[in-house]
Amino acid sequence: KGKGMIGNLSSMGLAIQALESSRKFQAPRRWDRAQAFHMVQTHEQEYTQPMVIARVLPGLVGKSYLNAGRVVLPPPKCPQTDSCPSPLMVQYSITNTLKNYFHYSTSVCVPPGSRLLQVLQVARDEKPQIFSFETVNYDHLGPFVVSIHGLAGNTTERTYWQFFSCWSPLQQGVGTYRPKNWEHIQAIFSTY
Secondary structure (H helix, E strand, O other): OOOOOOOOHHHHHHHHHHHHHOHHHOOOOOOOHHHHHHHHHHOHHHOOOHHHHHHHHHHHOOOOOOOOOOOOOOOOOOOOOOOOOOOEEEEEEEEEOOOOOEEEEEEEEEOOOOOHHHHHHHHHHHOOOOOOEEEEEEOOOEEEEEEEOOEEOEOOOOEEEEEEEOOEEOOOOOOOOOOOOOOEEEEEEEEO
């Protein structure tokens, strides 16, 4: 009746959260978060008010409105070896909210003093289907990430991968930035 809209703009987010939290009790078919995201994308012109988006977004990433800020990660395995006596643990996330939404996170161990490029390489080596990436090397600037998870920046669409630490843009490139222990690095597909 509502062409995929559940209720109205105000109730859609709450409905998505209810369906997400009760998905194991639903019949005749499983709750499909991707279908809900498609409906939100279809009605994107209507989702321009911050409070409306704030109600929808938690359910689209599998959280309720109350626990959207809590992220529980399993403790990662970080072996100590002779070559790496006290490794750094770095949390790394990739996010695309511009089209064909995806968000993936992982924790990786790297030797102390590693650069961000090494974090990306370890993540790719551990989960190549998710954290694949490509770089272009510029003289005097070093490596520039042009593609992550098969999604490349595009000068016509004015898109690129921007790196953040605690929601602040990094001021160095992946070849020079040295993450700290338990730092959360985010690669977000962005526009300029």
